[in-house]
Amino acid sequence: MARPYICLLALAAVLLLGIATISRSRGLRDKAHQSAPRIPSQFSQEERVAMKEALKGAIQIPTVSFSPKELNTTALAEFGEYIRKVFPTVFKTSFIRHEVVGEYSHLFTVHGSDPSLQPYMLLAHIDVVPAPDEGWDVPPFSGLERDGFIYGRGTIDNKNSLMGILQSLELLLIRNYIPRRSFFIALGHDEEVMGVNGAQKISALLQARGVQLAFIVDEGSFIFDGFIPGLKNPFAMVSVSEKGLINLMLQVNTTPGHSSAPPKETSIGILAAAVNRLEQTPMPNMFGDGPTKMALQELANEFSFPTNLFLSNMWLFRPLVSRLMERNFVTNALVRTTTALTMFNSGIKVNVIPAVAQAIVNFRIHPAQTVQEVLKLAKDIVADDRVQFHVLNAFDPSPISPSDDQALGYQLLRQTIQSVFPEINIVVPGTCVVSTDSKHYLNLTTGIYLFNPLYLQPQSFRTVHGINERISVQAYERQVKFIFEFIQNADTDPKPVPHLHEL
Numbered sequence: 482m483a484r485p486y487i488c489l490l491a492l493a494a495v496l497l498l499g500i501a502t503i504s505r506s507r508g509l510r511d512k513a514h515q516s517a518p519r520i521p522s523q524f525s526q527e528e529r530v531a532m533k534e535a536l537k538g539a540i541q542i543p544t545v546s547f548s549p550k551e552l553n554t555t556a557l558a559e560f561g562e563y564i565r566k567v568f569p570t571v572f573k574t575s576f577i578r579h580e581v582v583g584e585y586s587h588l589f590t591v592h593g594s595d596p597s598l599q600p601y602m603l604l605a606h607i608d609v610v611p612a613p614d615e616g617w618d619v620p621p622f623s624g625l626e627r628d629g630f631i632y633g634r635g636t637i638d639n640k641n642s643l644m645g646i647l648q649s650l651e652l653l654l655i656r657n658y659i660p661r662r663s664f665f666i667a668l669g670h671d672e673e674v675m676g677v678n679g680a681q682k683i684s685a686l687l688q689a690r691g692v693q694l695a696f697i698v699d700e701g702s703f704i705f706d707g708f709i710p711g712l713k714n715p716f717a718m719v720s721v722s723e724k725g726l727i728n729l730m731l732q733v734n735t736t737p738g739h740s741s742a743p744p745k746e747t748s749i750g751i752l753a754a755a756v757n758r759l760e761q762t763p764m765p766n767m768f769g770d771g772p773t774k775m776a777l778q779e780l781a782n783e784f785s786f787p788t789n790l791f792l793s794n795m796w797l798f799r800p801l802v803s804r805l806m807e808r809n810f811v812t813n814a815l816v817r818t819t820t821a822l823t824m825f826n827s828g829i830k831v832n833v834i835p836a837v838a839q840a841i842v843n844f845r846i847h848p849a850q851t852v853q854e855v856l857k858l859a860k861d862i863v864a865d866d867r868v869q870f871h872v873l874n875a876f877d878p879s880p881i882s883p884s885d886d887q888a889l890g891y892q893l894l895r896q897t898i899q900s901v902f903p904e905i906n907i908v909v910p911g912t913c914v915v916s917t918d919s920k921h922y923l924n925l926t927t928g929i930y931l932f933n934p935l936y937l938q939p940q941s942f943r944t945v946h947g948i949n950e951r952i953s954v955q956a957y958e959r960q961v962k963f964i965f966e967f968i969q970n971a972d973t974d975p976k977p978v979p980h981l982h983e984l
């Protein structure tokens with residue numbers, strides 16, 4: 482790859498020139514950068530055992546969000562006590578302020594020594610989706626370890642991030658770390674059910690305090706391994722945009738009647754035909770109008786012939802690439818607004834034609850479309866006035882965050898990926914197809930980056946919200962290492978290579 486090579490050469494030049502000038506400017510420099518020496522991310526055997534045991538303990542607390550109104554508040558309260566117990570240093574450090582928001586969410590303000598640096602924020606969430614025992618190799622809230630993996634609901638989504646953040650901070654503090662750049666840690670308790678009482682309240686509080694953030698890092702994207710057919714190596718994707726969402730209820734009302742003399746069309750029949758049309762008519766392919774095209778161009782050289790040729794000549798092959806993307810259900814979600822039929826309710830008795838039929842359709846909106854545009858398209862596709870539309874909830878896709886050389890958050894993630902995952906050659910900007918708490922913080926920053934420092938294979942992707950969700954002990958250790966390095970990287974001058982004339 483050309484870029485890192487050039488960077489290395491430039492770095493060598495800087496070092497050489499630096500040695501020549503250092504004797505002249507030492508005094509001045511030391512005053513300007515009184516930065517503490519870097520703390521290596523090496524952990525003792527005891528610390529490594531403690532960190533995985535801490536994660537297991539977190540998995541064992543069933544912080545389930547069943548619905549927006551039905552959360553396990555006993556477990557959420559217990560979780561608050563748990564983090565106080567396992568991360569005592571975080572809670573007793575004088576430059577860290579801890580607040581409980583919305584009863585069960587937690588906000589930490591870590592005051593850095595240099596107030597001229599704009600703060601950033603790390604996000605994670607406490608709650609998990611329900612997990613009935615059926616199908617699991619070990620009970621979902623047991624946190625049991627098997628063959629090097631810790632099993633349980635929340636091991637990937639998202640107690641790994643939450644515990645990883647607090648764990649790295651705890652380990653840094655024990656090593657007498659003092660940050661230069663201030664940062665916040667926001668742990669929402671209802672992310673799985675829209676985050677209205679957690680993230681939304683934390684955001685309101687920070688907005689009231691006039692906080693502006695350099696960037697935010699949240700879950701939502703991974704090091705993808707084996708998702709794209711024909712791609713030789715895994716690659717890291719940092720999502721710079723998040724899809725929007727509509728939960729749309731369709732309803733048909735007809736006169737009820739006896740099944741012995743049925744009308745030509747029933748509420749069930751009309752509604753079934755409507756949702757079938759929606760399923761059979763995908764929303765338009767928007768390939769080229771989001772970060773996906775940029776990502777593929779950067780990935781071009783990772784493919785063999787002829788895909789590499791197609792991807793590096795998008796001006797010519799764009800229609801072909803866009804059709805190829807549609808073929809796979811994962812990549813299809815990147816190029817269009819997806820339409821998923823998730824609920825269908827009607828009927829009460831075997832011989833009664835029901836008066837009402839209801840269905841719910843879940844749309845995930847591509848960054849190039851809006852809620853209004855998708856609703857209009859859906860109405861045109863259904864094309865039946867007997868079907869009523871009720872929007873249960875909806876939000877537009879998030880704006881695309883910058884990923885250029887000046888984008889601090891993106892470049893810090895990239896730098897940390899390169900040091901902690903040296904085997905990864907490629908970091909690309911992407912679109913997050915799931916929904917995260919970060920959407921509540923749009924007023925606080927223009928840089929929202931979604932990245933979970935973990936390898937994800939298609940088989941592990943299915944465990945998120947599914948069965949046998951698990952994380953390897955080694956992967957969790959690497960996650961802690963990543964955050965440990967990231968927090969320190971955020972203190973240093975982000976520009977990878979200073980220009981020569983600045984010396």
Ligand SMILES: *[C@@H]1O[C@H](CO)[C@@H](O)[C@H](O)[C@H]1NC(C)=O
Nearest residue numbers: 542543545553555556557559
């Ligand atoms: C809620 O959490 C508590 C303990 O934290 C647990 O004992 C209880 O079974 C949980 N309730 C449900 C419905 O999951």
Ligand SMILES: *[C@@H]1O[C@H](CO)[C@@H](O)[C@H](O)[C@H]1NC(C)=O
Nearest residue numbers: 684685688920921922923924
């Ligand atoms: C963002 O700020 C605007 C203007 O102050 C306000 O009306 C809006 O509610 C805020 N949005 C969120 C999600 O906090």
